[in-house]
Structures are given as C-alpha cells and as structure tokens.
Amino acid sequence: MELYQETNQNNNGDNNQNQIEENFTYEERNRTLIVALAVREACDVASYGNKQHDWEAARRVISHNKLLTCSEKSMIINLLKCNQSICYEHPDPFNYFHVERIPCSYTNNSSQQDPQTSQKAPINYDENMFNITFHCDNKDLVLCDKAKKTFEIAGQIISETLILNTKINVNATFIDLCETDKERCKNTPFRRIMGAAGPARSIILRDDDGVDRLYPQSLVKQFRFKQHPEYGEFDIRARFNSKIDYWFIEDNSTIGKNQIDFLYVVLHEFIHGLGFLSAWNDKIHKALTPKILSNNLIIKNDNNSIENLYIFNGFIEKVFDKYIYFKSTNERLSDVITPQLQKFSPKKTFSIYEEIYKYFKESSEYYVAQYLYKLACKPSTLIFKSHDKKNITLETSLNPFSRSSLNHLQFSTYTRTKDFLMRPGVVAGRSIQYQLDKSGDYSGGPIGPQLKLILETLGYATIDHPLPYKPSPIYSININWCNSEDFTKTMKCIANTNQARLLLQIEESLIESLLTFIII
Numbered sequence: 001m002e003l004y005q006e007t008n009q010n011n012n013g014d015n016n017q018n019q020i021e022e023n024f025t026y027e028e029r030n031r032t033l034i035v036a037l038a039v040r041e042a043c044d045v046a047s048y049g050n051k052q053h054d055w056e057a058a059r060r061v062i063s064h065n066k067l068l069t070c071s072e073k074s075m076i077i078n079l080l081k082c083n084q085s086i087c088y089e090h091p092d093p094f095n096y097f098h099v100e101r102i103p104c105s106y107t108n109n110s111s112q113q114d115p116q117t118s119q120k121a122p123i124n125y126d127e128n129m130f131n132i133t134f135h136c137d138n139k140d141l142v143l144c145d146k147a148k149k150t151f152e153i154a155g156q157i158i159s160e161t162l163i164l165n166t167k168i169n170v171n172a173t174f175i176d177l178c179e180t181d182k183e184r185c186k187n188t189p190f191r192r193i194m195g196a197a198g199p200a201r202s203i204i205l206r207d208d209d210g211v212d213r214l215y216p217q218s219l220v221k222q223f224r225f226k227q228h229p230e231y232g233e234f235d236i237r238a239r240f241n242s243k244i245d246y247w248f249i250e251d252n253s254t255i256g257k258n259q260i261d262f263l264y265v266v267l268h269e270f271i272h273g274l275g276f277l278s279a280w281n282d283k284i285h286k287a288l289t290p291k292i293l294s295n296n297l298i299i300k301n302d303n304n305s306i307e308n309l310y311i312f313n314g315f316i317e318k319v320f321d322k323y324i325y326f327k328s329t330n331e332r333l334s335d336v337i338t339p340q341l342q343k344f345s346p347k348k349t350f351s352i353y354e355e356i357y358k359y360f361k362e363s364s365e366y367y368v369a370q371y372l373y374k375l376a377c378k379p380s381t382l383i384f385k386s387h388d389k390k391n392i393t394l395e396t397s398l399n400p401f402s403r404s405s406l407n408h409l410q411f412s413t414y415t416r417t418k419d420f421l422m423r424p425g426v427v428a429g430r431s432i433q434y435q436l437d438k439s440g441d442y443s444g445g446p447i448g449p450q451l452k453l454i455l456e457t458l459g460y461a462t463i464d465h466p467l468p469y470k471p472s473p474i475y476s477i478n479i480n481w482c483n484s485e486d487f488t489k490t491m492k493c494i495a496n497t498n499q500a501r502l503l504l505q506i507e508e509s510l511i512e513s514l515l516t517f518i519i520i
C-alpha cells in the first residue's frame with residue numbers, strides 16, 4: 001500500500017522450424033519410436049493390476065531400459081513426475097507475483113465436522129478469528145505494543161463482518177523496511193511503501209464454470225472440505241514499515257496532518273490477504289496476462305550436467321478474476337479474454353521462466369493482452385460483478401498500469417463513500433473515523449457495502465449472505481499418462497523437450513501418426 005496525496009522485448013525460434021523438419025532423419029524418427037515405446041511400456045507397468053498407478057514401478061522400467069540414453073531416461077522419469085502442483089506459496093507479500101510451487105497432498109479435515117451440521121453450529125460473532133503471530137524489531141516497546149493491538153483490532157473488525165468458521169493465521173512483522181531493504185526506500189516521500197500483505201499460500205480449486213483458479217488459503221479453509229490440501233502454517237503474510245509516522249487509536253489525540261492511521265493500513269492489507277487480488281499483471285510490456293503456470297523439468301544430461309527447464313502449462317486466474325467484467329459490454333474477462341490467451345501453446349521448453357513471457361510476445365495471442373492493457377488504463381472500464389449483480393468499479397485510472405490497478409476500487413469513484421477502504425492509497429491526516437463521518441452513517445464500519453459484497457462473492461459468509469458460493473477441490477490433477485489423450489500430451493511434452501536430442505521441434509501430425517502406430 002502506498003501513500004497518496006489527496007490532490008492527487010525478438011526471439012523468433014520458429015524461423016528454425018523448417019530447417020529442423022528437413023533435418024528430421026529416419027534415425028531420429030526411430031529414436032522417437034524407442035522413446036514412445038518406452039513410455040507406453042512404463043504406462044502399462046504403472047497401471048498393471050492396480051487401481052492406483054504405480055509410478056515407482058514405471059520409473060524402474062525406464063531406468064532399466066537399455067535402449068534409452070541417459071538423458072532420455074532422466075527426461076521421461078521427470079515427465080512421469082510431471083504432475084501439476086495445486087499449492088503455491090507466496091514468501092514475500094511485497095512481491096506477490098513471486099510464487100513457489102509447494103507439493104501438497106490431500107488430508108482429511110482433522111477437526112472433521114459435517115459441513116451440513118456445522119452450518120447450524122452456534123457461531124460466536126464476538127470471537128476474534130484472527131491469530132496474530134507478531135514480530136517487531138523496534139526498540140520502542142510501546143510502539144510495538146500499539147502496532148500489535150492494531151493487528152488484533154483489524155482482525156476483530158473483519159471477524160464481526162464475516163462469518164468465519166476457521167481461524168485465520170497471520171504472520172505479521174513490524175520492522176524498519178528501509179534498514180532491511182534499502183531498494184524499497186528509494187521511493188519519493190509521497191509514495192513511501194508502508195506495508196503489504198497477501199495470502200501466504202494459494203490453492204487451485206475448480207470453479208462452477210469448469211475453470212481452475214487460485215484461491216487464498218484463508219478462504220479455502222472456510223469451505224471446510226472433508227478432504228483438503230495440506231495447509232501452510234500461515235494464511236496471511238503481512239509486513240509493515242515501522243519508520244512511518246503512524247497514528248494509533250489509543251493515542252487519544254487528533255491525527256496529525258502527516259500521520260497515517262495504522263488501522264486503516266492494516267485493515268486494507270488484510271482484505272488483500274483474504275483474496276482481494278487479481279492475477280492480471282503487466283509482466284511483458286504494456287500487455288496483461290494472468291499468471292503463467294509452468295512445470296519444471298530437471299534433466300540430467302549424458303555428461304552428468306543438470307539442466308532446469310520450464311514447460312508452459314497455461315495461464316491461471318485468481319478467484320477475484322472470475323468476477324471481472326467489461327463495463328461497456330457486460331462480458332466477462334474469463335469468457336472472452338482468457339480463453340483466447342490460453343490458445344498460446346509454445347512447442348518448446350524454456351531455460352528460464354521469464355523467457356516464456358518473451359516468447360509470448362512473439363505469439364499471435366499477444367495482441368489480446370495488449371488490447372486488455374489499453375483498456376485497463378482507461379477509467380471506469382472494468383468492473384467486479386457481485387453475486388447480486390451489482391457493478392463495482394475497479395481502479396483502471398492509472399497509466400501506466402501498476403500493481404495498484406485492478407487490485408483496488410477506483411479512487412475517484414469511492415472517495416467520500418462508505419467504500420473508501422480499498423482505494424489504492426491512504427491519505428495522510430485522514431483517520432478511518434474521519435472517512436466514516438464524511439461518508440454518512442453505516443453500521444458496517446470500515447468494511448463498506450460494496451466491499452462486503454465482494455467478499456461474499458469470493459466465498460465468505462456473512463449474516464446477509466450465509467451460504468456463499470463454494471468451488472470444488474481438485475483431488476488429483478496428476479496427469480494420467482496412460483489414457484490415450486494424455487499419452488499424446490506426454491509425447492508432445494517429449495517432442496517439445498529439445499534436450500531429448502532426438503527431436504528439437506516436431507510436427508503434431510507426426511506425433512499423431514506415431515501414436516496411432518503404437519496404440520494400434
């Protein structure tokens with residue numbers, strides 16, 4: 001979150017394609033066949049006599065195959081393990097787009113309660129459902145104590161608005177960010193970073209439109225699936241700069257004109273941590289895409305060198321993105337933009353993750369991302385549509401697009417309204433109480449009516465909306481290599497792995513004819 005003033009790249013690999021195809025010799029076709037047969041044999045072994053696939057046995061078969069080279073063996077074994085992770089850890093709230101794939105298996109709900117009966121269980125609305133693990137490095141213990149209390153008050157306010165059935169664990173730090181991260185303090189005095197928070201872990205769930213999206217762990221917990229992916233220790237990670245001139249409620253004084261209401265900042269950031277975040281970002285240059293999912297392939301070459309390769313595995317939205325619409329046409333981004341971007345299908349591997357974006361820039365899908373970028377830099381173009389069909393205007397006034405765009409409500413629209421909290425900046429000298437007084441009476445406090453609708457739409461229950469939408473868990477998205485369609489994918493994967501040495505690029509029709517040959 002930033003302080004606001006009240007006034008406020010050509011890598012055309014395809015050129016080589018024809019040359020490669022011409023060089024595609026009989027011997028190389030033969031190697032493809034050997035690899036394909038080895039994969040088919042491994043698949044047969046894996047599924048032999050078992051309902052559960054025995055991939056360990058499959059890997060042993062590959063390891064003992066004398067016809068395969070060392071790099072082919074290592075590549076196939078990696079592909080057999082090539083299952084998609086469904087958990088993503090966000091270690092740094094300031095860099096939410098940096099994620100680490102975390103293997104997480106499904107476990108039974110330990111505090112197993114039947115979701116039907118648990119709905120009827122009495123809920124203590126006064127209970128603070130936020131567990132704060134607090135770390136403060138400031139020598140001023142009074143300041144540390146005031147900061148800690150503010151985190152607790154923020155948790156209490158949210159607990160009184162939402163019906164949370166499972167506690168939310170927050171890792172909160174209050175530290176001198178300028179000491180620990182000098183780069184971040186190069187901001188101008190008016191745009192000093194105060195803090196940031198975000199989900200500590202995101203989990204892929206399947207939505208009712210058949211699309212898989214990233215959900216914040218805090219929300220996944222509230223769904224109380226009988227079986228759920230392994231949870232991380234924390235749901236929200238928050239870091240705040242202790243070197244800002246904050247004002248605290250318990251100061252019992254009027255807020256100074258340069259002071260920032262710390263509760264305002266913490267509440268705002270907690271809401272991001274609960275899932276008020278979009279995956280759309282400008283990672284290329286003036287072009288918006290959701291986050292890229294990729295699989296890692298660790299290839300051991302014949303000379304024992306290790307190579308880390310990335311395979312593009314599609315774009316993925318966050319739960320928030322499911323509800324973003326074009327204001328003018330009432331069309332959903334998920335219906336008209338994302339499917340077009342998903343047609344991007346590079347037939348190659350990448351040595352670094354960022355290369356995928358560069359390659360995307362050369363694709364025919366790039367113009368779609370550019371189109372969206374232009375729109376996302378014009379005011380009042382994109383809206384969040386709530387469960388009761390209300391249009392809530394997202395921040396699209398910023399040009400160039402910034403991390404504040406789309407992740408907030410439009411500043412100009414919601415200033416002096418009850419929905420001031422999720423505007424992209426906080427104004428010095430303006431406390432929450434001041435904003436509430438200016439916007440008229442509202443019993444919901446700082447969580448305004450539109451914001452409450454957004455949280456309900458994402459899946460949080462409230463008294464007014466006790467049975468929110470619930471997506472489905474994905475119990476297994478391991479790629480089943482042994483059904484013919486996935487076997488085709490396996491072969492494409494192999495064909496796209498230029499480390500295989502047997503093929504650099506291969507025509508899909510060739511793979512299909514090869515598969516026909518093998519499967520028959």
Ligand SMILES: [Zn+2]
Pocket residue numbers: 001268272407408423424
């Ligand atoms: Zn924000």
